[in-house]
Amino acid sequence: MIRKNILNFTPYKSARSLYKNNHNDLITLNANESPITSIFSLNKKIFNKYPEPQSRELINLYSKYVNLSTQNILITRGADEGIDLIIRTFCNKKDDKILFCPPTYDMYRVTAEILDIEYLMINSNINWDLDLNKIKKNLSNIKIIFICNPNNPTGNYIDKNNIIKLLKLTKDKIIVVIDEAYIEFCIDQTLTNFINKYNNLIILRTLSKAFALAGLRCGFILTNKYIIDILVKVIAPYPIPEPVINIATQALNSKNLIIMQNNVKTIINNKKWLIKNLNKCNCIKNIFNSATNFILIKFHNSEIIFKKLIKKKIIVRNQNHEKKLNNCLRITIGTFIECKKLLFELQKLSF
Ligand SMILES: *Cc1c(COP(=O)(O)O)cnc(C)c1O
Numbered sequence: 001m002i003r004k005n006i007l008n009f010t011p012y013k014s015a016r017s018l019y020k021n022n023h024n025d026l027i028t029l030n031a032n033e034s035p036i037t038s039i040f041s042l043n044k045k046i047f048n049k050y051p052e053p054q055s056r057e058l059i060n061l062y063s064k065y066v067n068l069s070t071q072n073i074l075i076t077r078g079a080d081e082g083i084d085l086i087i088r089t090f091c092n093k094k095d096d097k098i099l100f101c102p103p104t105y106d107m108y109r110v111t112a113e114i115l116d117i118e119y120l121m122i123n124s125n126i127n128w129d130l131d132l133n134k135i136k137k138n139l140s141n142i143k144i145i146f147i148c149n150p151n152n153p154t155g156n157y158i159d160k161n162n163i164i165k166l167l168k169l170t171k172d173k174i175i176v177v178i179d180e181a182y183i184e185f186c187i188d189q190t191l192t193n194f195i196n197k198y199n200n201l202i203i204l205r206t207l208s209k210a211f212a213l214a215g216l217r218c219g220f221i222l223t224n225k226y227i228i229d230i231l232v233k234v235i236a237p238y239p240i241p242e243p244v245i246n247i248a249t250q251a252l253n254s255k256n257l258i259i260m261q262n263n264v265k266t267i268i269n270n271k272k273w274l275i276k277n278l279n280k281c282n283c284i285k286n287i288f289n290s291a292t293n294f295i296l297i298k299f300h301n302s303e304i305i306f307k308k309l310i311k312k313k314i315i316v317r318n319q320n321h322e323k324k325l326n327n328c329l330r331i332t333i334g335t336f337i338e339c340k341k342l343l344f345e346l347q348k349l350s351f
Contacts, residue, residue, distance in 0.1 A: 009113040012106055027341060029332040030317040032152065032182075032294050034212030036263045036335070038256070040247045051242040054232070058245050061252035062220055066192050066205070071225040074232065075240050075248075079181050079206040079219040083111050086144060086202060086221070089234045090175055091117045096143035101130060103154060103322045105179060108146040123324065128154040128288070130162045136169060145170065148179040150186055153319055153330040155290035157189045167198040177202045184210030184264050186291035192222060199224050209293060210264050211251055218248045267293050267333050274339045281343075281350040285327070294332045302327040305349060312345050 014031070054075055063070045076082045087098060097118040100108040104124075112119040122138060125131045128151060135145070145166065150157040167176055180203050183190050195201055203222040208214040218240070221231060250256060275287055275295065283305060286298040296319065299305050306318050306329060316332075319325040333339065 005113055005116045012110045025313060027314045027334060027338050029334050030315045032209060032332045033214045034263065035338060036212055038212060040250055042243055042246050044242060044246045047242055050238045051240060051245055053238055055240065055245040058249050061249060065252055065257060066222060068192055068195065068222060071228065072195055072222055074221040074228050076219045076221055077239055078208060078217045079179060079204040080107055082204045082219055082221045083107050085231055085235055086177055087111055087115055087117055089231055091143050093117065097141050098144045098146060099142045100146040103325055104148045105152045128156045129159050130166065132162055132165060139174065142174055144175045144177060146177045146179060150182050150291040153296055155288055155292045155294060155296050157186050157291045160189065163191060167201060170200055171198060175200050175202060177204060179204045181206050182209055182292040185268065185293055195222060195224060202227060207248060207251060211260055213251060216244055216247055218244050270336050270339050271333045274343060277343050278346065281346045283346060283350045294330055296328055296330050298328050302329050305329065308349055309345060314342055314345060
C-alpha cells in the first residue's frame with residue numbers, strides 16, 4: 001500500500017544515525033553543530049493553550065536581526081521544514097521539477113523524492129560555483145532552483161554576481177531558494193537585501209548552526225509578503241511549539257546576538273589556526289576554501305583516516321560516496337581543544 005517513491009528512495013542519513021552516539025566522550029565533528037553551548041531556561045511554565053501560529057515577538061526580533069519587515073518572515077521547524085513547505089507549495093507533480101547543483105545538501109533531493117517531484121542535477125563547476133551556462137540551457141519545466149550559499153559540504157560561497165544573474169534569468173518564471181544555513185560565518189554574502197528587488201527570491205535561515213541551537217528545531221523563511229501569505233496557507237496551523245518560541249526569543253535578544261557573533265569569531269579563529277597547521281600534514285592532499293564552520297579536506301586515503309579517527313573517538317563526516325568528493329572528509333570546527341586533538345591525530349597519520 002506504500003507509495004512507490006517512498007519504498008524505493010534512499011533516505012537522508014543524519015550524522016546521528018550514522019554513528020550512534022551513546023558515549024559522551026566522543027568528539028563529534030560530523031554534523032556542523034556549534035561546539036559552544038549556552039544555557040537557557042524556559043520562562044514559560046504553562047502549556048494548556050496552543051501557541052501563536054506565528055509568534056509576533058519572535059518575528060519582531062528576527063526582523064530586527066535581518067533588517068527586513070516583519071511581513072517578510074515566516075518561522076519554520078528548522079530550515080528543513082522550509083525546503084518541504086516551498087516544494088509542496090510550488091510544485092505540481094509530473095509537470096514541475098526542482099534543480100540543484102551537487103555536491104550540495106542532500107535534503108533537496110530527499111524532499112523531492114518523498115513528494116514525488118522530479119529533480120534535475122547540474123553539477124557545480126570546478127570552483128564549486130554555479131555552471132550558469134548549463135543551468136540556462138536546462139530550465140524547461142524547472143519550478144524551483146535550490147542554491148546552498150555558502151555550500152554544504154564544500155564550504156565555499158557562491159559568487160554573488162552569478163546569483164544575481166540567475167535571479168534575472170529566472171525572474172517571473174522560476175523560484176530561486178538560497179539556503180543560508182551557514183550565512184553568519186560570512187554574513188556579507190547574504191542576499192536579504194535583494195528580497196524586495198527580485199520577487200522570485202526566497203531565503204532559508206536557521207538557528208541550528210551559528211546560533212548553537214540545533215536541538216531547538218527553529219528556522220525562518222525570508223521572502224516577499226505575497227509568497228509569505230501563500231506559505232502561511234500551507235504550513236501546519238500551530239507549527240512552532242511554545243518552548244521553542246520561548247527559547248528562540250531569548251536567543252535573539254541583543255545580548256545573546258552579541259554572544260553569537262563572538263562565538264562565530266572564535267570558531268573562525270579556530271578554523272584559521274587548524275587550517276594553517278593542517279597544511280603541514282602530508283596525509284592531506286587539499287583543503288578547500290571554507291566560508292563556514294566546517295572544512296572539506298581531500299586526503300590521499302580518506303578511509304584509513306576516517307577509521308583511525310573513529311578509534312580515537314573523533315567522528316567526522318565521510319563524503320567518499322559523493323561522485324566528485326572521493327577521498328574527502330567534512331570536518332566541523334570544534335572548540336580549540338577539539339581542534340588540537342584532531343590535529344594531533346592527523347599529524348600522527350602523516351609521515
Ligand atoms: C543544517 C542544514 C540545514 C538544516 O537546518 P535545520 O534548521 O536544522 O533544519 C539546512 N540547510 C543546510 C545547508 C544545512 O547544512
